[in-house]
Amino acid sequence: MKTESFGKLLLKGAGYVVFGNVLCVIMTMAVHMFGNNLFTNALAIVLGTAIFYSLVFTAAWKNGESERKLMKFHGLDSLKKFRWVAVGLLMFAFAAAPSVVLLLNKLVFPEQDLLLPYQFVSGSSYPFVLAFVPPAESDGYAWVASEINRIDSVSVMFPVLMIAYYALIPVIAQLGYRVGFNDKLNADKIVYK
Numbered sequence: 001m002k003t004e005s006f007g008k009l010l011l012k013g014a015g016y017v018v019f020g021n022v023l024c025v026i027m028t029m030a031v032h033m034f035g036n037n038l039f040t041n042a043l044a045i046v047l048g049t050a051i052f053y054s055l056v057f058t059a060a061w062k063n064g065e066s067e068r069k070l071m072k073f074h075g076l077d078s079l080k081k082f083r084w085v086a087v088g089l090l091m092f093a094f095a096a097a098p099s100v101v102l103l104l105n106k107l108v109f110p111e112q113d114l115l116l117p118y119q120f121v122s123g124s125s126y127p128f129v130l131a132f133v134p135p136a137e138s139d140g141y142a143w144v145a146s147e148i149n150r151i152d153s154v155s156v157m158f159p160v161l162m163i164a165y166y167a168l169i170p171v172i173a174q175l176g177y178r179v180g181f182n183d184k185l186n187a188d189k190i191v192y193k
Contacts, residue, residue, distance in 0.1 A: 002070075003067055003070060003080075004063065004066075006083060006086070006087070009063060009083065009084075009087050010087050010090055010091075012059050012063075013056070013059050013060075013087050013088070013090070013091040013173065014090075014091060014094050016055045016056060016058065016059040017052075017055075017056070017091055017094055017095050017169075019055060020051060020052040020055040020056065020123070020124060021052070021095075021121070021122060021123030021124050022123055023051050023052075023055075023123070024048040024051055024052055024123040024124040024126055024127070025120060025123035025126055027044065027047055027048060027051060028044045028048060028123075028126045028127045028130065031043055031044045031047065031127075032044065032130060036130060041127065041130060041131035042131075044126075044127035044130065044131070045127045045128060045131060047127075048123075048124050048126070048127045049124070051124075052124040053168065053169075053172050056088075056091065056169055056172045056173055056176065057172050057173070057175065057176035057179075058176065059173070059176065060084045060087075060088075060172075060173040060174065060175075060176030060177040060180065061176040061177065061179055061180035062180060063084070063177060063180065064084075064176065064177040064178065064179065064180025064181035064182075065180040065181070065183070066180075067180075067181055068180065068181045068182075068183060081177070081181070082174070083177075084170075084173045084174045084176070084177040085170050085173070085174050087173060088169050088170030088171070088172070088173035088174060089169075089170050091169050091170075091173065092166050092167060092169040092170055095122070095124075095166045095169060096162070096163045096166040096167075098118050098121045098122040098125075099118075099122060099125065099159045099162040099163045099166065100159070100163065101114065101118070102114060102115070102118045102151075102154075102158075102159040102162075103156070103159035103160065103163075105151055106151055106154055106156055106159065107156065110151055110152065112151075113150055113151045114151065115129065115133065115150045115151050115154060116150070122162070124165075125162050125165075128158075128162065128165075132158060133150065133153060133154050133158065134153045135150075
């Protein structure tokens, strides 16, 4: 038995990022069925952050557990304990890419409105979009065609802050690996210690 390859870990990490984004979109839509007010916005942000980062944590935690078992039962001597920092950096690049595109959209080509596709591609940012980006005005009638770009109402700081939000991915990934490798979430150890 041997440790998982870097490519396989990266594929798992990217899969968890995509899955986290999908779950955040579903959760945000479910929470906002009860209205779009301060409470539902705050609840959606807290739940979305918890969902997204718990999945990033889980990907690394499972790998840490399996590598601890490999060392214990198969006598492996050396493991690359900081692989999850590198995997986390690539996961960060993958997760933050839509925010970089939104920033370029705002700065370079504002005539294209990519905010609607952005909030569904980058699902973990969807609660933040609903909370901090004002809705487009359409004269109060749904059947009136509107040429308003919502990207005009987005501050330049919004995509920058979303990039900073995703910058926690390498930290959470390495923390998850450490917790799994050091067996910190073992129920028997917690209960009987």
